[in-house]
Amino acid sequence: MYVSGTDPQSDSFEELAMPLFDQLYNFAHWLTQNREETEDLVQETYAKALKGFSSFQSGTNFRAWMYRILRNTFLTSRTGLKATLTVSLDVEEGGPALASERETPETVFMERSDWQRVQRAIDDLPVVFREVLLLCDLEEMSYREIAETLSVPMGTVMSRLSRARRMLAERLRP
Amino acid sequence: MVCEPWKTQLDTYLDGELPSDQMHAFDAHVRSCASCAADALGRVQMKHSIRAAAKRFVPSAEFRRQVRQSIEAKPRRGVAGLGWMIATVMLILLAVGLAITSLGRQQARQEQQLYSELADLHVGTLASSSPVDVVSSDRHTVKPWFQGKIPFTFDLPELANSEFSLLGGRVTYLEQTPGAHLIYQLRKHEISVFIFPEGVSRSKKAEPSVVAKNLSFNMESWSQGGLWYCIIGDASRADVHELAGLLKRSAGLPAF
Numbered sequence: 421m422y423v424s425g426t427d428p429q430s431d432s433f434e435e436l437a438m439p440l441f442d443q444l445y446n447f448a449h450w451l452t453q454n455r456e457e458t459e460d461l462v463q464e465t466y467a468k469a470l471k472g473f474s475s476f477q478s479g480t481n482f483r484a485w486m487y488r489i490l491r492n493t494f495l496t497s498r499t500g501l502k503a504t505l506t507v508s509l510d511v512e513e514g515g516p517a518l519a520s521e522r523e524t525p526e527t528v529f530m531e532r533s534d535w536q537r538v539q540r541a542i543d544d545l546p547v548v549f550r551e552v553l554l555l556c557d558l559e560e561m562s563y564r565e566i567a568e569t570l571s572v573p574m575g576t577v578m579s580r581l582s583r584a585r586r587m588l589a590e591r592l593r594p
Numbered sequence: 595m596v597c598e599p600w601k602t603q604l605d606t607y608l609d610g611e612l613p614s615d616q617m618h619a620f621d622a623h624v625r626s627c628a629s630c631a632a633d634a635l636g637r638v639q640m641k642h643s644i645r646a647a648a649k650r651f652v653p654s655a656e657f658r659r660q661v662r663q664s665i666e667a668k669p670r671r672g673v674a675g676l677g678w679m680i681a682t683v684m685l686i687l688l689a690v691g692l693a694i695t696s697l698g699r700q701q702a703r704q705e706q707q708l709y710s711e712l713a714d715l716h717v718g719t720l721a722s723s724s725p726v727d728v729v730s731s732d733r734h735t736v737k738p739w740f741q742g743k744i745p746f747t748f749d750l751p752e753l754a755n756s757e758f759s760l761l762g763g764r765v766t767y768l769e770q771t772p773g774a775h776l777i778y779q780l781r782k783h784e785i786s787v788f789i790f791p792e793g794v795s796r797s798k799k800a801e802p803s804v805v806a807k808n809l810s811f812n813m814e815s816w817s818q819g820g821l822w823y824c825i826i827g828d829a830s831r832a833d834v835h836e837l838a839g840l841l842k843r844s845a846g847l848p849a850f
Binding site: 433434437438441442445446449450455458459462463466467470535538539542553554556557558562563578581582585588589 | 605606609610611640641643644645646647648649650651652653657658660661662664665666
């Protein structure tokens with residue numbers, strides 16, 4: 421005999437996590453660039469998050485927490501390890517690019533871009549730049565949220581973001 | 595390039611990450627500077643294009659259902675369900691408990707019956723006019739006498755240095771199984787030693803050595819070498835135990 425009622429913790433996890441499902445799936449696919457791996461990654465992320473939900477501190481950023489789990493899971497996967505190893509060691513160097521270096525790529529970008537070209541250009545970015553660009557421009561996360569998600573200082577977020585935009589513009593240049 | 599300091603912060607401005615006072619100053623500058631306004635417009639459009647292009651991958655309904663199912667809250671049993679569960683478990687425990695108790699009682703009853711029968715044999719034999727069929731204090735006479743009469747053989751202890759003396763023996767039956775009934779004497783006490791094949795009764799205890807008191811007789815029983823021994827008599831428990839020790843040693847088992 422059953423009476424109505426569910427585990428309250430599991431209940432609230434589902435309520436918080438399922439609205440993020442589409443976003444997380446999309447972001448995961450951008451990371452893995454493969455549908456099967458994406459599904460594995462998302463499934464594992466939800467399983468890990470549910471398991472660790474008791475350690476999630478209420479009142480803190482749930483979205484950043486979920487993205488962090490997803491990203492860390494990705495980084496420890498075979499594809500993730502391979503992707504991060506291909507990134508040049510000087511990626512953290514530089515800092516925000518000077519305007520003179522940008523050569524107003526936006527103009528070029530606007531003239532030539534179409535979705536497929538932009539998608540290919542994003543795909544071509546090394547994963548550390550791809551993820552920061554997507555978290556900022558697609559997920560509209562604040563720098564603080566991104567820093568929290570990626571577990572890096574805010575200055576690193578800003579320099580990676582600047583570099584990502586510059587690289588994207590270069591890829592879209594004729 | 596008077597706008598250089600502004601342009602370096604254009605992305606931060608468009609991402610809404612400048613402190614509020616700097617945001618206001620930037621707003622004012624962009625409204626008054628055509629070059630910065632054009633750059634800002636281009637970058638905003640770029641951000642929009644990235645957002646549109648990046649919304650690319652959509653999970654299948656099947657995969658969504660699969661993940662939801664894996665995390666969905668499991669129905670838990672309520673108080674009523676828990677009550678029924680506890681009641682069921684209690685009933686099972688009670689039934690098992692009763693069965694064990696019943697089994698225990700049955701075993702105890704059978705055991706009691708066995709020892710009573712042996713006590714009867716002991717008393718009946720001593721009351722008869724010829725308690726033993728082989729009258730001898732010599733173990734080398736008594737032991738061979740049983741040859742061909744019972745389906746097993748046994749060793750008897752050397753009693754030279756003890757207070758016990760062997761009076762003799764006879765064939766007896768317990769639950770239709772033939773066995774040896776030996777009678778020993780200790781001072782004025784006559785003590786019976788019964789030896790049967792080990793499977794004589796399933797009701798006897800499995801413990802290697804049992805010391806008991808039945809109908810005020812002291813008893814000790816044990817299994818050894820495929821045989822089951824039982825000593826019964828009105829001698830003290832210590833005396834019974836001592837005789838048991840002698841028999842065990844003669845059969846190669848350390849006395850305990």
